[in-house]
Amino acid sequence: MYFEVQHTGEGEQGGVEVGALGLSLPFDAFFDKRSLEQVAVQCSFSEAYVGGPLGYLTVTRANGAGPVLLVLPTEDSEMSFEAWRPLRHYDKTPCGFGFEGHHEVLVLSKAVAEQDWPEAQPWNPGTSRLLLPGQSLVVGLRFVLAAGPEQVEDALLAAGHPVALAVPGWLLHADQEDGRLVLKLPPGLALTALQPHPPDSIRLTQAGSSCPRFVGRVRLALHFDRRSPAPGPVPPPARQQVEQWVHLLALPPARVL
Numbered sequence: 001m002y003f004e005v006q007h008t009g010e011g012e013q014g015g016v017e018v019g020a021l022g023l024s025l026p027f028d029a030f031f032d033k034r035s036l037e038q039v040a041v042q043c044s045f046s047e048a049y050v051g052g053p054l055g056y057l058t059v060t061r062a063n064g065a066g067p068v069l070l071v072l073p074t075e076d077s078e079m080s081f082e083a084w085r086p087l088r089h090y091d092k093t094p095c096g097f098g099f100e101g102h103h104e105v106l107v108l109s110k111a112v113a114e115q116d117w118p119e120a121q122p123w124n125p126g127t128s129r130l131l132l133p134g135q136s137l138v139v140g141l142r143f144v145l146a147a148g149p150e151q152v153e154d155a156l157l158a159a160g161h162p163v164a165l166a167v168p169g170w171l172l173h174a175d176q177e178d179g180r181l182v183l184k185l186p187p188g189l190a191l192t193a194l195q196p197h198p199p200d201s202i203r204l205t206q207a208g209s210s211c212p213r214f215v216g217r218v219r220l221a222l223h224f225d226r227r228s229p230a231p232g233p234v235p236p237p238a239r240q241q242v243e244q245w246v247h248l249l250a251l252p253p254a255r256v257l
Helices: 036-042 111-114 149-158
Strands: 002-006 015-020 019-023 044-049 054-062 068-073 085-086 105-107 130-132 134-148 161-166 171-173 182-184 187-198 216-228 242-251
Touching: 019 134, 044 105, 054 149, 068 149, 085 111, 105 111, 130 134, 134 149, 149 161, 161 242
Parallel strands: 171 242
Antiparallel strands: 002 134, 015 130, 019 105, 044 054, 054 068, 068 134, 085 105, 161 182, 187 216, 216 242
8 A cells, every 4th residue: 555745746846845644544443432352353453563664563353263373574565663653633532441532653744743742762763754856755554464462473474574582671771781672573574783862872792791871762773685575466565675673672780770
């Protein structure tokens, strides 16, 4: 599924800055006035991973049974999971314990970050896109099914999507020496670089080595090269270089807590 934003102005000198672009992804999460049996069969939970061009959304049934729907970026578009926002300004459905609201994935979020989240610190910096007359921005989504929650990683890899896991978790203490980032890569995808933000916040070293101490949010950009097309009967043209963003929260040393 593709969406295209095009600047059709003719003869205009300047461009148009797209400060925010979102795709609403509503799924049935209405628990109000439903029995437990109805919730188990009809409702689902949506969880977004704001991993940038390699982010995705999982939609799991409330009863935990398969299949699980995966919403992934297409490889031949500029789709990016930059942010995940509740549609509270546009959806008038009352929110509460039984309904947390609908959400949208933000491909571009600079304007939202500046206007709606001025005091917040998003996991990913907001970006915008300048479209000159005649230029277009194309974003696309593809839908993949995993047999169940336990098979999500296998389905991602089969779709040409890398999987990043933090061990023991995404919260690390500054004096912790056994934190690991485990990457599972599909065929044809090669890791070429790792770039932390802030630059000196974290360093990947051999186990037991010392690292600079930092407390706060860390975004690690993983840079990949595609050596061959992703699996599929007729693979679309893929971006040769692509990024995945993973996020860590560095806590103070455990001994001082």
